[in-house]
Amino acid sequence: xxxxxxxxxxxxxxxxxxxxxxxxxxxxxxxxxxxxxxxxxxxxxxxxxxxxxxxxxxxxxxxxxxxxxxxxxxxxxxxxxxxxxxxxxxxxxxxxxxxxxxxxxxxxxxxxxxxxxxxxxxxxxxxxxxxxxxxxxxxxxxxxxxxxxxxxxxxxxxxxxxxxxxxxxxxxxxxxxxxxxxxxxxxxxxxxxxxxxxxxxxxxxxxxxxxxxxxxxxxxxxxxxxxxxxxxxxxxxxxxxxxxxxxxxxxxxxxxxxxxxxxxxxxxxxxxxxxxxxxxxxxxxxxxxxxxxxxxxxxxxxxxxxxxxxxxxxxxxxxxxxxxxxxxxxxxxxxxxxxxxxxxxxxxxxxxxxxxxxxxxxxxxxxxxxxxxxxxxxxxxxxxxxxxxxxxxxxxxxxxxxxxxxxxxxxxxxxxxxxxxxxxxxxxxxxxxx
Ligand code: ASP
Numbered sequence: 473x474x475x476x477x478x479x480x481x482x483x484x485x486x487x488x489x490x491x492x493x494x495x496x497x498x499x500x501x502x503x504x505x506x507x508x509x510x511x512x513x514x515x516x517x518x519x520x521x522x523x524x525x526x527x528x529x530x531x532x533x534x535x536x537x538x539x540x541x542x543x544x545x546x547x548x549x550x551x552x553x554x555x556x557x558x559x560x561x562x563x564x565x566x567x568x569x570x571x572x573x574x575x576x577x578x579x580x581x582x583x584x585x586x587x588x589x590x591x592x593x594x595x596x597x598x599x600x601x602x603x604x605x606x607x608x609x610x611x612x613x614x615x616x617x618x619x620x621x622x623x624x625x626x627x628x629x630x631x632x633x634x635x636x637x638x639x640x641x642x643x644x645x646x647x648x649x650x651x652x653x654x655x656x657x658x659x660x661x662x663x664x665x666x667x668x669x670x671x672x673x674x675x676x677x678x679x680x681x682x683x684x685x686x687x688x689x690x691x692x693x694x695x696x697x698x699x700x701x702x703x704x705x706x707x708x709x710x711x712x713x714x715x716x717x718x719x720x721x722x723x724x725x726x727x728x729x730x731x732x733x734x735x736x737x738x739x740x741x742x743x744x745x746x747x748x749x750x751x752x753x754x755x756x757x758x759x760x761x762x763x764x765x766x767x768x769x770x771x772x773x774x775x776x777x778x779x780x781x782x783x784x785x786x787x788x789x790x791x792x793x794x795x796x797x798x799x800x801x802x803x804x805x806x807x808x809x810x811x812x813x814x815x816x817x818x819x820x821x822x823x824x825x826x827x828x829x830x831x832x833x834x835x836x837x838x839x840x841x842x843x844x845x846x847x848x849x850x851x852x853x854x855x856x857x858x859x860x861x862x863x864x865x866x867x868x869x870x871x872x873x874x875x876x877x878x879x880x881x882x883x884x885x886x887x888x889x890x891x892x893x894x895x896x897x898x899x900x901x902x903x904x905x906x
Contacts, residue, residue, distance in 0.1 A: 473630075475504040475668045477637065477659030480511020480519055481676040482733035483588050485547075486554035488513065489595055491733050495674065496596055498736075504666060505634045506659040507592050509584025510547060520544060520584035521638075521652075528577045541569070548587050559594035561587065578639065579647040585636035585655065593634035601626055601633050603658060607640025609648045614640065614657075616720075620665045627666075635662065656717035660728075664720040671721050671728040673713060678732040679741035680705070680712050683758040687893045688900045694757055696742040699728075701756045701846050704882045708759035708844040718743075749849060754856050754903040758896050760843035762889045763811040764796070765818065766873065769825065770804045770833040781805060783829045791817055796842075803832075806873065808886075811838060840872060841892035845899055846882045856903075857883045863902040869895055 478492050496502050509520040523544050530537035545565055552561050568575075568583050586602070593600035606622035608615045619640070627633065637655025642648045650657055656673060663671035680702075681691045697705075699722035706715035712730055721728050721743070731740040771780055788795050788807065796808035814821065818836070825834055850856055857876050860883065864871055873886030887895050 473503050473666060473668055474499070474501045474670045474672055475506065475659055475663040475666060476502045476672040476674060477506040477655055478508065478592075478674045478733060479655065479676070480508040480521070481513060482511075482674050483507050483509075483592065484511050484513035484516050486551050488733065489551060489555055489592065491736075492592065492674075493596060495733065495736050501669070502672070503630065503632045504662055504668070505592065505596065505598065505632075506637045506655055506662060507585065507589050507634065508637055508655040509588050510551070516547065518543075520547065520588070521581060524581045524584050528580050531572055531580075532577075537572075544584075548591065551591055555595055557591055557594045559590055561591065564590060576646060578649045582636070582639035582647050582649055585638045589634050589636035596632070596634065598632040598634045601635050603636050603639055604641040604645075604647055607658065607661070609640050609642045614661060616661070616664070619661060623662070623665055651714070651716070653711070653714040656714035657720070660717040660720040663726050663728075664724050667724060668726055671726050673717075673728060673730050674733045674736075675712060675730060676732060676734060677712060677730070678735055678738040679730050680710065680757070682756070682904060683896055683900050687896045691900070692904060693739070694741050695739075696744060696747050697756050698745060698747055698848055699743055700881055701848060702743050704844060704846045705757045705759045708842070708846070708882075708884075709761045710757070710759045713743075747848070753847075754849065754859065755845045755847040755899070756849075757846050758843065758899050758903075759846070760841055760892060760896060762841040762892055764840040764842055764886070765809050765811045765814050766837045766840050766886065767807045767809065767821075767825075768804055768835050768837075769807070769829070769831050771831050772803055774801075774803050774805060780829055780831070784825060787821060787824045787828065791821060793821070808840075808842065837872065839889040840886045841889045841895070842884055842886055843892065843895050843899070844882045844884045845903065848881045850876070850881050850883060860885075860899055860903060864895065864898060867894070867898050869898065 482488055482492055511519045523540055527537050527540045548561050564587060590600055606619055606626055608618040637658035639647055639649050679693045682694055683691050685691045699718050703715060703718040706713055725745050728743040729740050732738055769784055771777060793809055793813055798805060798807060845860055869887060869891050871885050871887060876883040
C-alpha cells in the first residue's frame, strides 16, 4: 500500500486536480492521499496558505479583509465548479467566516489544507479524514503513539482516504500547525503508522537535483540517496522535502520517492536506507546557505574550560540566538549564527563575550556562506575532502573554514558570500565530472 502526498502546486487549480486523479487512478495501491493547500500555478501567483496568513493579520488588526477573503473563496469555488465536484464548499466557507471573530490563527491558516482535502476527497470519491481528529501534538511535538492509536481507530483497513496535511490538534482539541511545508511530515507520519510499502511525495520537480540548477546548468538528478543524505541536504538548504519528514520514514525504513505531478513518468529520486555506489561518484549532492556570522573564541586549553563555553553559550541563549554548529579545536571554538538573527545585537553580544567570559581572543567574520558536500562515502573515504579542497585551492577560492567530523557524511566549507556560486559550481564540476 502506498501513501501519496501532493504538494501545493500539484493541487493549485482544477487542471492540477485532474492530474492528481490520473495518477491515483493508475495504481490502486495509492490508497492514502495527503494534500497541501492549493499553491502557486502559472495563473495563481499566491499560495492559499499565504493568503490565509494575510487574512489572519488583517482580521487581527481590525482591517478590511474582504478582498483577500474573496480571492480565497473564488479559488475554491472555481475548482469545485470546473470539476463539477459534489461538495458544499460554500457551506464550509461560511462556517469559517462565522468563526473569523474568535478563531485562533492556527485554525484559520489550516483551512487551506482542510478545504483542499475536502474537495479532493469528493473529487476522487475517497473518504475525508480530518487530521485534527488523530494527529496529536503534545508539548509542541507530534505524539506518535497517541496519533497511531487514534488513526487506527478511525481508519478501516484498506480504505481509500484523503487527509489534509500541515496540522493536527493539541490535547485541548485546538488546531495546531506544523512548520511551513509540514504536509511532507503529515504524509511521512501516515506512511510510518500504516507501514506503507512506499511513500510518494509528488511535487513540481522530477526528483532532487545534485545542486541548485540556478547555479549549475544541466545539473544531474540524484537517482537515489539515503535518508541521512537527504536530511543533511534538506538541513543545508534543499527545500524539496521537509527536513523533519525524514525521521518517520527512516525509522521504519519506508522507501520514499520524490516525483513530478506534471511529468509523472519522467522518473524521480528514491530515498532508501543504504545504497551501493559507484566508487567514482565522490559526492551525492551539494547544498548551501549564505549570510552567516562566524564568531571564533580563543582561550588557552579551552577544551579543559567547560565553564567558559557554558558562559559563551548562555550569552547566545539569553539573546535567543540559535547556534548552528560548534566545531572545536584545543584552544578555540567556532559558533555559526545566521546573520539576520544577530543583526542589531552583534555589538552587545560581543561586549558581553568580552566582559564575562575571560577569553584570550575572539573574532567575528561576517558574510560567510556555508556549503556542504554530502555523501555517505565521506565517512569511509575521508580523502575525498582533501581532493575537494585541492580543486578549490586550484581555483583560488579562499576557504575560510572546513568542518568534517569523523563519522559524518558531510564536509562543510565556509567561503565569502561572493564566492558562494563559484564554489558550488567548482565542487560540482570536479566531483561530479561535468
Ligand atoms: N500549505 C503549507 C505551506 O505552504 C504547508 C505545506 O505546503 O505543506 O507551507
